Amino acid sequence: MITPDYYYVIVGGGLAGLQLALTINRDLFFKGKKIAIVEPSSKSSNDKTWCFWEEGRGKWDHLVSQQWHKGKFITSELTKDLQLAPYSYKMLKSLDFYNYVKAELKNSEDIIFIKDKITNIDQVTRTAIGEKDNYTATHFFDSRPPTDFKNDEKSSVIYQHFKGITIQTDKDHFDPEVFTMMDYRIKHEESTCFTYILPLSKNKALIEFTFFTPFLTEDVVYDRKLEEYIRTILKIKDYKIIDSEKGIIPMTDYPFHKFNTKYVTRIGTAGGWVKASSGYSFKNTEIKVDKLIDNIKSGLKPSTNLFSKKFQKYDAIFLDVLEKRNDLGESLFTKFYTKNSIQDIFRFLDEETSFSEELKIMLSLYHPQFLKSFFNKV
Structure with a gap:
């Protein structure tokens, strides 16, 4: 040979x-x-910005450009403060x-x-x-x-697609200690979409308008939503765009x-x-x-046991719900963030929870569509 x-x-x-x-x-x-x-x-x-949560110090801390210990989840009806400790939310270019x-x-x-x-x-x-x-x-x-x-007809596909702009203002508008995980006050038709803010200083922030939808959209939609958010929610009249990024992440x-x-x-x-x-x-x-x-x-096939079948099933059901009823996104995420601690949410998304903890989280999200999606994915 x-x-x-x-x-x-x-x-x-x-x-x-x-x-x-x-x-x-x-x-x-x-x-x-x-x-x-x-x-x-x-x-x-710099073609993208990665963010992730982590307990304490991590192997990439020397590359992390910003990190936060506090966050917010916002809808038209409520604001939930997120105290992340012992986690921090980290940003890496x-x-x-x-x-x-x-x-x-x-x-x-x-x-x-x-x-x-x-x-x-x-x-x-x-x-x-x-x-x-x-x-x-x-x-x-x-x-x-x-x-x-x-x-693939048997699989669900939700696209996380977004445009983000880094803006700089003459006056101080941001609290650099607190990031915004999701803000649902600016909407687009009957879809799951939100604004995400990473404050870099008192007068600089990365602001992204993000969709979790089965469809994609035109650039002009992101631009309009970002402008609307900055003008009407943040009340910022004068700002300069110093950077921008776009992305499409398949969630499937x-x-x-x-x-x-x-x-x-x-x-x-x-x-x-x-x-x-x-x-x-x-x-x-x-x-x-x-x-x-x-x-x-260990002499095994490289891909052996890379995934938890249990969590793959949870993900599949959730994606099917969003694919069939994308209008439910704000309601589901509101339940997720208000009925569970941010620490439990991070552990669940990191696939570190026990079945009893997972059951509690799933019950907190309940909607009849979950039953339909469960039987669609079994």
Whole structure:
């Protein structure tokens, strides 16, 4: 048999690919195993902002640009203060992450970066076929999402889509100690949508208008809602936009795991690593990478037991509810945040709760649609 070019090929140098490569590079078990990261982009811009909650200090604190210990949940009828301790809510810019990981990996004798776009992986010849060259390996970690997940009739798909702008004002308008998790005062038809605010200083904040919907929308809708929120809710007349970002995150119960084979493991969004019911990915990726590495070192298939079937079912039911009755979003999230402590919410979303705690949370959300969705997903 011809010796492969690489021990591993990581297809994609985004969040999942770089976290995986960094963890491999720091583990002596993989010393001497040649690894290629094949990515078409230079990853030289801040293409997204990741946020996550965490207890105490974490492994990424040196990259975190902002963190909060207090938050708010707001509707037209109420404001719920969120005291996060012992958690904090942390913000990390993607460019800081890319630069940090690439700087460390470029000093590695075992890992190389290749600028190319992989179009296919031939599992018979164990070859990743690129636009510029081909790459053979013993195993591939592939972050390219399958093309058919959006059209799978058995799966629910809710898109978390948003536009955020960082604004600067002449006067002080923000409390930099308190972020806004969800503010439902600006609405759009019969859909689940809210405003999200990360205050960076007294006169600077990232403001995002976010949808959790089965449909997408035009850019002008985000712009109008952001303008309406800033003018009517924040009462800010004069401001300057200093940065902006847009994103579409699929929240789905599509069975991405079915694409994992003896020679290919799907990672990141392509592996179903985005938490289906929330759209959060950063800490979820860290957890999946650690489990994947443990599996390899134990002689198991890399994708073994990466997911909790119980929590996958919870997510699937919740997504089905939002897909069938998207108008219920504000009501459901209001129950979620007002009838449960923020600590229990974080633990539930981190899949660390017991069944009795999960039952309490599910009962707090009750609506007849949940029963219909339960039987639709069993």
